[in-house]
Amino acid sequence: GLKDLTINVPAVVRSGDTVTLSCHYDLEGLPLYTIQWFLEDTEFYRYLPERDPPYSTFNVDGIHVNAEVAAAMHINDCYDERPTELPENRHRLRESEEIVQSDRDLDVKRRFDYFEEFLRVTLAEVAAAMHINDCYDERPTELPENRHRLRESEEIVQSDRDLDVKRRKLKPPLTIIDYSRAVSQVSKSNTHDVTLVDVSRKLTGKYKCEVSAGSPSYHTLIKRAKMEVVDAPKTDPMIGIEKERIAVGELFRANCTTGNSRPASAITWRLNGDVIANDSMVYRTRHLAIPQDDGSQVSKSTIDFKVTNDMFQSGRLHLRCTVSIADVYRKSADIDITEDAPRIASITGESPPRGHRE
Numbered sequence: 001g002l003k004d005l006t007i008n009v010p011a012v013v014r015s016g017d018t019v020t021l022s023c024h025y026d027l028e029g030l031p032l033y034t035i036q037w038f039l040e041d042t043e044f045y046r047y048l049p050e051r052d053p054p055y056s057t058f059n060v061d062g063i064h065v066n067a068e069v070a071a072a073m074h075i076n077d078c079y080d081e082r083p084t085e086l087p088e089n090r091h092r093l094r095e096s097e098e099i100v101q102s103d104r105d106l107d108v109k110r111r112f113d114y115f116e117e118f119l120r121v122t123l124a125e126v127a128a129a130m131h132i133n134d135c136y137d138e139r140p141t142e143l144p145e146n147r148h149r150l151r152e153s154e155e156i157v158q159s160d161r162d163l164d165v166k167r168r169k170l171k172p173p174l175t176i177i178d179y180s181r182a183v184s185q186v187s188k189s190n191t192h193d194v195t196l197v198d199v200s201r202k203l204t205g206k207y208k209c210e211v212s213a214g215s216p217s218y219h220t221l222i223k224r225a226k227m228e229v230v231d232a233p234k235t236d237p238m239i240g241i242e243k244e245r246i247a248v249g250e251l252f253r254a255n256c257t258t259g260n261s262r263p264a265s266a267i268t269w270r271l272n273g274d275v276i277a278n279d280s281m282v283y284r285t286r287h288l289a290i291p292q293d294d295g296s297q298v299s300k301s302t303i304d305f306k307v308t309n310d311m312f313q314s315g316r317l318h319l320r321c322t323v324s325i326a327d328v329y330r331k332s333a334d335i336d337i338t339e340d341a342p343r344i345a346s347i348t349g350e351s352p353p354r355g356h357r358e
Contacts, residue, residue: 002027002213002221009207009225012326013199014232018066020195023209023223031214037194038208039063045194055189062202066195201262204228231296232329233259237267239321239333245340246307246317253304256321256333260296263325264289267301270320272313276303299323315339 008022023035037045044060057065189195196203207227212220241254258265267287269276276283283305290298301321311317317337324330 001030001217002211002219005209005211005221005223007207007209007223007225009227011226012228012230012328014328015200015229017199018195018197019199019227020193021207021209021227022193023211024192025211025221027213030217032191033212033214033218035191035212036210038210039203040205041208045189047189047191049191062200064197065189066197199229201229201231228326230325230328231260231262232325233261233265233323233331235259236331237321237323237333239319239335241335241337245338247340247342248307248309248312250307250340251304252307252317252337253302254319254335255300255302256323258299258323260292260294260298261325261329262296264297265299265323265325265329267299268322268324269301269303270322271311272318273320282306312339315341 002025004024004026006024008024010019013019021037032049035047036043039060042058042060044058044063045065046056046058047054048056204227206224208222208224210220210222212218235258237256237258239254239256241252246252256267256269258267269283269285271283276285278285278287283303286302288300290300292298307317315338317339318334319337320332320334322330322332
């Protein structure tokens, strides 16, 4: 029967990333009945091989499964804004209705509302970009109505002197939506994997994979794993110093400041390539997390130490601060400080320059 279920969920990811969650298992020859994915206790994806289409996505705030477009649409062409008025569009709509009816896990009205909104936005975007208000055949001049629309498009182009006329006259493509791309994305969510796009902080939580074998056992196994979504800084860290030249024996002070992040970023220091420990007796460091109005935090670290002669290499001291969040974000800032060495007076006893008088 079903055994050896394992779950692979990244522990930390950055907001905006595309993330693939995986479940692997051994059915020992039995058919797969279903695989389900949950955030906490809310289901957002289900795969049933016996259904067509086999995948279902559920409306969960902040979760965008890459199968959603194709699962909701199942339509491979562009349509008139009044789809039931043309015979060929009535035929395609019936096909869509049959698919919706076969998917008992999704509400029919929500699926059609999604289709209508998607179509409205897509047509509006195309009209805004092309100054054309309808879909065209690939040979637009062969149909009378398309010749009429093409003339309207040419008049609009001629009236728009800020854009290149020849470029604007290019005929629009027959297919508005690139469904081949959607289908390739769907393949990333299957019997083992589910891919989430554009993840946000609200998707931090515990994910559950539930797998059920088919007849005759219908045995079910469950695994859970936690994922944290972090907001990394959008700006690089910066080092601030009191002065660019310093002499042996003086007290050196510097600070390192990060951009906003959630959670607060960690800061480490290096002097001439060597890591400075936080509990060092020679170097004194202090770390602060400063809350911001939007709930993020700015990290700031200060360091001070007494400068010794062996800290300089070829008359320079190299200081670096590195900012990190787990293993998903890492940036550094570097600065060189020049040794302010005293000038040695001449003791060679050379004669003073000409014209000099005691």
